[in-house]
Every structure is written in C-alpha cells, then in structure tokens.
Amino acid sequence: MRALLRRRRNTAARTPAEHRARRLRRRLTALYVLTSAVGLVALAAFAVHSDGVSRRHQTDSELKVQATQALTELSFDDNGALDTHNLAEFVDVSCPAVTVLSGSGADHLRTVYTPRQPCARTPAPDTLAAAAAAVEDGSTATVDAHDDRGHPLRLLAQVFTGPDGNSTGGAVVVAADTAADRAAHRDLALLLAGGCAVLLALSALAGHLLSGRAIRPAVTAVHQHEAFLADAAHDLRTPAASLRLLAETALRDDAARPEALRRTVNLATRMGDLVDGLLTSARLTAGVTTLATEPLRLDQLVETVVEDTHTDGHSVTLRTEPTVVVADPDLLRRAVTNLLANALTHGHAPGRPAEVELTVTADGVLTVDDAGPGVPPELADSLFQRFRSGSDSAGTGLGLSIAAWTARAHHGTLTVTTSARGGARFTLTLPVKRRP
Numbered sequence: 001m002r003a004l005l006r007r008r009r010n011t012a013a014r015t016p017a018e019h020r021a022r023r024l025r026r027r028l029t030a031l032y033v034l035t036s037a038v039g040l041v042a043l044a045a046f047a048v049h050s051d052g053v054s055r056r057h058q059t060d061s062e063l064k065v066q067a068t069q070a071l072t073e074l075s076f077d078d079n080g081a082l083d084t085h086n087l088a089e090f091v092d093v094s095c096p097a098v099t100v101l102s103g104s105g106a107d108h109l110r111t112v113y114t115p116r117q118p119c120a121r122t123p124a125p126d127t128l129a130a131a132a133a134a135v136e137d138g139s140t141a142t143v144d145a146h147d148d149r150g151h152p153l154r155l156l157a158q159v160f161t162g163p164d165g166n167s168t169g170g171a172v173v174v175a176a177d178t179a180a181d182r183a184a185h186r187d188l189a190l191l192l193a194g195g196c197a198v199l200l201a202l203s204a205l206a207g208h209l210l211s212g213r214a215i216r217p218a219v220t221a222v223h224q225h226e227a228f229l230a231d232a233a234h235d236l237r238t239p240a241a242s243l244r245l246l247a248e249t250a251l252r253d254d255a256a257r258p259e260a261l262r263r264t265v266n267l268a269t270r271m272g273d274l275v276d277g278l279l280t281s282a283r284l285t286a287g288v289t290t291l292a293t294e295p296l297r298l299d300q301l302v303e304t305v306v307e308d309t310h311t312d313g314h315s316v317t318l319r320t321e322p323t324v325v326v327a328d329p330d331l332l333r334r335a336v337t338n339l340l341a342n343a344l345t346h347g348h349a350p351g352r353p354a355e356v357e358l359t360v361t362a363d364g365v366l367t368v369d370d371a372g373p374g375v376p377p378e379l380a381d382s383l384f385q386r387f388r389s390g391s392d393s394a395g396t397g398l399g400l401s402i403a404a405w406t407a408r409a410h411h412g413t414l415t416v417t418t419s420a421r422g423g424a425r426f427t428l429t430l431p432v433k434r435r436p
Helices: 002-013 016-072 085-094 124-137 179-252 257-286 298-308 329-346 399-409
Strands: 097-102 110-113 140-146 152-161 168-177 294-297 315-320 324-327 355-360 365-369 413-418 424-429
Touching (some): 016 152, 097 124, 294 329, 298 329, 329 399, 329 424, 399 413
Antiparallel strands (some): 097 110, 413 424
C-alpha cells in the first residue's frame, strides 16, 4: 500500500515535460518492438516455408528413386503381357508401397499389381488419380492423400512405355507416409514461434533500455532548464523586490535619495553577479562550456585578482612562487575570484575585518586561508554543491560550486580543511606545465 501511494505521489509530481518524455519512450519502445516483430515473423515464416519445401522435395526425390528402381524390374513377355514377378522380389526387399497400373490412356488404367503388405496403404481412388495425371502428362505426377488411419501420404506416379517402346504402357505409383516429416515440421514451427516470442520479449526490454538512454539527454536538458528557471526565479525575486522598494523610496523621500541610490547600485551589482553566476552554472551543468586551455602564470593571475578585488577594509596577504599551469584563463580567474570572495564574506567573525592569506606554490597549488568560524566536518562534502553556503550571510551559493567544477574540468582538485588560523583552508590544485 505504501509503495502504491509513493508511486502515485511520484506520478503526480512529474512535470508535463516528463510525461511527454515518458510517452515518447513508450512510443519508441513500441516502434522498436514492432520493427523487430515484423523482421522475426518474416524470417520465421521464410524458415518454415523453406523447411516444408525442402522436406517435400526430399520426399519426392526418394519416391522418384523408388519408382525408377521399380520400373527396372518390369518387363514384357513374348506375347506383350506385363511381367511383375521381379517386382515382387524388389518389394519384399525395400518394402515400398508400389502399385502398377496398366493402360494406354487415363480412362483405361487398371491395377495389375499391388503389394501384399505395403508400408503405406494408399486409397485406390488416389492411386488411380495419380496414375491418370502421370499418363496424361506423359512423365511424372505427384498427389497428396491420406490413408485409412488418417496419416498423410505423398504419391508419385511415373509412366512406363509399352512393349513396342513407343506407346504408353501404364504407370507405377509409389507412396510414402509423411506423418513423421509433418510432425518434425510442426515441431520446428512451434520452436520458431517460441523463439520469436522470447526474442520479442528481449527486444521489448532492449528497446525500453535503449529508448530510455536515447531520451535521457532530453530529460536531463528539461530538468536543467526547469532547475535554472526555478533557481533564477527564487534568487532574483528578493533582489528585484528590494530594488523596487529602494526606487520607490528614492522617488518619495528626497533626503533618503542618496542612500537609496547607493544601495540601489550595490543591489544592482549583486544582481548582476547573481545573473552571471546563474548563467555560468547553467552552462557548466549543461556541459556547453568548452575549455580553452593554455599555459599561464598562476601566481600572476592570482596577483591580478587580488588587485582587482575591493577588500572593503579586510586584510589580504599574498605569497607566491612562479608557477606555470595549463588552464582556461577566464574560468580559472573566476574560480580564484570566487574563492577570495568567499573568504572575505565568510572568513571573519561578525563585526571584525577578515584576515585572508593566499599562497601559490611552484607545484600548482593555491591555498586560501581565513580566520573565520571554519567549516563543520558534516558540511565539507556538500559545500561545493550548487546553492549551498557555509554561512547564513548573504550569498548565492554558486561561487564554490563553480570553483569546484573548474578544478574538475582541469583534472585538478578543490578541497576544504581547517586552516592554521582557525578558519577554513581551501586548496586548489592544478596540473603544472612541465619543462622539456
């Protein structure tokens, strides 16, 4: 019951885009199964038909050999009468169902020899019909019939010449019981039908898996699009409302206008950074951002970031060693900026200036130390996820996730530990360009 309720809740929570994707998956699976079914049924039908034709040709070949052997045992005496004594010895050895009919035309055929204990009991009308067909055709004829027990028979009639060597003397009819062949043919058809059913089941499973893999990028893109819209709406709603409130205050109160405009500029700057972070995070998540890596001086890049950052009274210490890394300059500059901004924002006690220390070593390692409250061990794993922040202070929660993605994209690492200053230490490791 709980599983049913959980399934219903999950179904109700799906978005229309997910429902369309699932319908597309079912249609792709059905199309795959239908295509497989058409091919399997066609192959099975061809195999069954080929088996039937092959068995029939084999039976006819065996019957023709027996008829030819029987014809060699027939002869005519001096008076032109048909002699079948030698045929009796042949029948006793081979036990074929051989019947000899004499007559020059299809309407004048009469039975002159039948075996006493034939292997297949052929009905007289069917034997006569086969012989008449052979005489009319002047060569060989085949007929399908059934014996008195209902067993299927295959009859082959072959004409022989009269005593003068030119006229038709009659026909030899040989019969064979094909019940065993038909049973084997039926077993083959059942085996192929069962095999097709199993293959169709496997095809349905494979089609379901393949269709799921095929639409997975589309579903992922839909989820990313919806997540981006939700994140943008969530993070821009409050700044937009605050911006409107500041603008209305500036319009109503002339005395508060300078302060309101200053706060408006700060808030607009923050909104710009937020939009930039949202767009960068969306591109990174979608995998559309490509790396333009090149050798660059990590120490010089960090120095430039520190010079361009407004510290607002906070203390930033920088110690560097010359080091060349292989990285994308824009992404790496943004990652370093985010790490420094995170330290300046969260790396100090309330009401006290931050003390941040950046160190660049020759092995391509950048460490950012602060003297803040540090990062609890239980938050260390989730700190680099989107929209997670190590403090209750204002922040988008995107900076550290972008820095972590940049490290992974460059085959590097970004970790957080406890600093010797008592705060947090972020360590960014990048591949170094080796000297030849």
